[in-house]
Amino acid sequence: MSESVLSLQNLHKRFGALQATNDVSLDLHQGEIHALIGPNGAGKSTLIGQIAGNIRPDEGSVYLVGREITSMSIAQRARLGLGRSFQVSSLAEPLSVMRNVMMGVQALQSHSFRFWKPVASDQQLLTPAYEALERMQLSHRAWTPVFELSHGERRQVEVACALALKPRALLLDEPMAGLGPEGSAKLTELLEALKLEVPILLIEHDMEAVFRLADRISVLVSGSVIAHGDSHAIKQDPRVREAYLGDSDA
């Protein structure tokens, strides 16, 4: 068996009376896309928060390449190799694409307490950032301010930002959200190529993309994983059909 790069073990999170995460265990193997799906209110965002570091679980632990990261800050997790994208693009809009992507390279290379050398001509920063953009087929937009980009391009920049960290695992939160069929198809293609290098935990509503991309799928309902398997098994699973596929016309 391939070793798991990211693994969640028995996570619990409760907000008052609401059990938002109920004994969730998941893992992500090298070379795969593991999709996490679930209806609205299933607790996906809470779960992502616990992986990314903005929410602390009440119980359970999160491991990244064998290291426990449960109580680490967002920034520490990122430096250890957890790249993520957001459901709603979170970029510095007045800055160029390059400036956004360079941040991750900078974090990786050293601490940021370098006060003297200008970044604008720093090839140590520019080259890896440029490579990350190239991977997302966006290098022609490197010096465009983010606010001039289309929605789809912003989603690609988000992934490029995560790639700049040379991540060991990617956490993509609805990367297809708001994309038209064309943009969605393009991103699907890019992610398919990407997974060979970086395993991806994909949270996605676009079922077509999920069934095409995912090697394994976990279904989250009311805070618990109710089903787990490849796309074929998930499509057949009666509980999933009832809880999720049945009442959303996917």
Next chain:
Amino acid sequence: MTNNTSTSNSSSLANRASQRTTTDAALASKANSHFDRKGLVQLTLLGLLLLLPVAAYFLGHIYYVNLASRITIIAMAAVGLNLAIGYGGMVSFGHAVYFGLGGYVAGISAFHAFDLTPFMSWPFTVPGSDSMLVVWLVAVLLCALLALAIGAISLRTTGVYFIMITLAFAQMIYYFANSWPTYGGQDGLPIYIRNTLPLADSSNALTYFLICFTGLVLAMAITSRLMKSRFGAALTMARLNDVRLATAGINPYPIRLVSFVISAAITGLAGALYADLNGFVSPAMLSWHFSGELMVIVILGGVGRLYGPLAGAVLFVMMETLLGGITEYWQLFLGLVLLGVVLFAKHGVLGWLAGRERNE
């Protein structure tokens, strides 16, 4: 084999990236009608600030030389605040504390040097000093330390809470100075003889102006260089989108804290210069009024622009001097100008004169 191809591949990428930057630079210099205007405005501003006092000195108008020193020092204090507010997005309503602390370092040090009494004698003796170099060093270090403590706590909050907590700390220190009789309490503390500098006659108005001017230019040069560095890139990102910064693997808190400390140190050094200019330091230098004035200056001039604080300070002190001579209600006009700037020239007077700042 594979190694080879990947290195050649990445070096060609490096070439392309550098080509990109050179074309980018070319583009930037092409769009230079904009740059020229900005450069011209900035150069004029700095040039006039330097040349007018020199001319005034040789025409015998010492008053105007001292006025220029005042503008220069207040501009420098605002350069410090601009690093926090404009570049770091940290709206500090307590920067007068660093200005005042710098001033009190100059005052207290001169007081003990004049009296020949030590500042403290236990556990070790610390004498007073009338050397500006010592005063500046101590002022910068103390302000940095104080800002480290205040910032470490305040930066756990954001927005309105940050404004309020920095104000609260400043008020604490203001009332402390007010009620400490040793150093004059609310009456303030006179500096009978201006502190001295080796090789220069600091009591000469023009020499003193040139000292202050050098300080201002250095503060601006440091800010400019800082903001182009990796640290500046991280600080910019902390201002624009701190979630992105954290997700990229950089914790925003220490970045903000360090810039807050640098900001306070610059303002503190300006305070030391100010006390020596006036030969006097009082709790007014620590008061929230002055914190507010510094904010007004930064906003007037143009938030987050290198020359903004200078433009703002020139405008502010000129209005204070010219209109203040006509009516004691001059701040009514200041209010109107501020209103005009906030409503119609969001990028400050400098944005209005020199055009918008271009982001990379």
